Amino acid sequence: MSKIEINNVYKIFGPKPNQVLEMVKAGSGKDEILEKTGHTVGLDNVSLKIEEGETFVCMGLSGSGKSTLIRHLNRLIDPTDGEILVEGTNVMSLNKEKLIEFRRHKMSMVFQRFGLFPHKTVLQNVGYGLEMQGIDPEKRNSVAMEKIEAVGLSGFENQYPNQLSGGMQQRVGLARALATDTDIMLMDEAFSALDPLIRSDMQKQLLDLQAQLKKTIVFITHDLDESLRLGDHIGILNAGKLVQVGTPVEIVMNPADDYVEAFVKDVNRAKVLKAKIIMKNANEVNGIDKNNLIKVGEDQFIEEFLPQVVCTNANCEVVDKQGNIKGYITNKELQKSLTRS
Ligand SMILES: Nc1ncnc2c1ncn2[C@@H]1O[C@H](COP(=O)(O)OP(=O)(O)OP(=O)(O)O)[C@@H](O)[C@H]1O
Numbered sequence: 001m002s003k004i005e006i007n008n009v010y011k012i013f014g015p016k017p018n019q020v021l022e023m024v025k026a027g028s029g030k031d032e033i034l035e036k037t038g039h040t041v042g043l044d045n046v047s048l049k050i051e052e053g054e055t056f057v058c059m060g061l062s063g064s065g066k067s068t069l070i071r072h073l074n075r076l077i078d079p080t081d082g083e084i085l086v087e088g089t090n091v092m093s094l095n096k097e098k099l100i101e102f103r104r105h106k107m108s109m110v111f112q113r114f115g116l117f118p119h120k121t122v123l124q125n126v127g128y129g130l131e132m133q134g135i136d137p138e139k140r141n142s143v144a145m146e147k148i149e150a151v152g153l154s155g156f157e158n159q160y161p162n163q164l165s166g167g168m169q170q171r172v173g174l175a176r177a178l179a180t181d182t183d184i185m186l187m188d189e190a191f192s193a194l195d196p197l198i199r200s201d202m203q204k205q206l207l208d209l210q211a212q213l214k215k216t217i218v219f220i221t222h223d224l225d226e227s228l229r230l231g232d233h234i235g236i237l238n239a240g241k242l243v244q245v246g247t248p249v250e251i252v253m254n255p256a257d258d259y260v261e262a263f264v265k266d267v268n269r270a271k272v273l274k275a276k277i278i279m280k281n282a283n284e285v286n287g288i289d290k291n292n293l294i295k296v297g298e299d300q301f302i303e304e305f306l307p308q309v310v311c312t313n314a315n316c317e318v319v320d321k322q323g324n325i326k327g328y329i330t331n332k333e334l335q336k337s338l339t340r341s
Pocket residue numbers: 013014040041042060061062063064065066067068069112
């Protein structure tokens with residue numbers, strides 16, 4: 001069973017969504033629907049599975065439906081049609097009490113526009129989820145302080161959100177989500193307001209957290225490098241349609257259409273591709289010059305050995321951790337892998 005399963009979800013915004021739904025199902029696109037009916041297509045037949053312990057990144061242009069999608073998962077938005085299963089439970093079947101329980105204990109969310117309480121201090125904001133879970137003040141404050149420290153805001157715990165910069169407010173939202181320690185974290189542009197250094201540091205922290213705790217994370221971003229760094233899988237939305245889901249390598253190597261291509265065209269492939277992805281077996285590289293070989297690890301990224309290969313005009317012998325030969329990369333193939341076909 002997948003941790004999260006989304007089946008044929010449609011979301012139409014406007015006064016008569018159900019009437020418009022039929023047109024959307026019959027194939028009318030977002031622009032046509034808006035023009036003819038004044039309704040906005042938020043999601044158009046989205047189906048998706050997210051596995052336990054993975055980071056699923058959602059990308060797409062502004063207005064493509066990313067926030068709409070993530071908000072269906074904790075039912076901040078109800079679908080016009082389709083179903084959303086979390087650990088096998090249909091979220092639409094939850095009554096009011098169950099839904100409150102579910103939001104408190106199953107999922108935490110970092111909101112795109114922070115969503116902090118203006119009249120609560122940083123400490124109270126960060127501790128809010130714990131307060132709702134009924135955790136006593138002493139424990140709550142100590143966990144909250146720990147998270148405040150983790151996001152680099154020690155000393156600001158008694159200030160109010162409007163005394164903080166945008167990036168600092170975003171970090172408060174992040175600390176709040178981390179504090180509740182839920183299995184599932186929904187992160188809507190969680191790092192977008194941060195400067196590059198802090199952003200990179202937060203990405204690292206999230207990767208470390210993931211390595212230890214294996215949360216299920218749904219992460220929205222506009223930033224391709226961020227999505228490649230964080231995502232186990234990446235889903236790309238265009239005008240409410242999910243146009244491609246794949247691993248970072250699949251997305252970079254085989255973009256499904258021009259829209260995805262536009263996202264990945266400037267990516268530095270040497271940062272994304274590992275030796276094992278492009279290596280060939282001994283037969284395929286028949287006649288390779290074995291007198292000029294460089295040993296590279298199968299999990300090394302191309303950028304790590306590219307300079308050496310280029311300088312010496314060598315071929316690569318790819319080995320695993322024990323030193324067993326797994327394959328070869330010719331100099332020519334290596335150069336080819338870095339350019340788009
Ligand atoms: N409450 C709403 N009422 C009407 N239309 C809405 C509402 N929320 C979203 N939409 C529409 O749904 C579409 C998707 O919006 P959404 O906020 O999901 O985009 P997004 O991909 O998160 O964009 P951004 O990157 O700018 O945050 C947009 O066309 C938007 O106009």
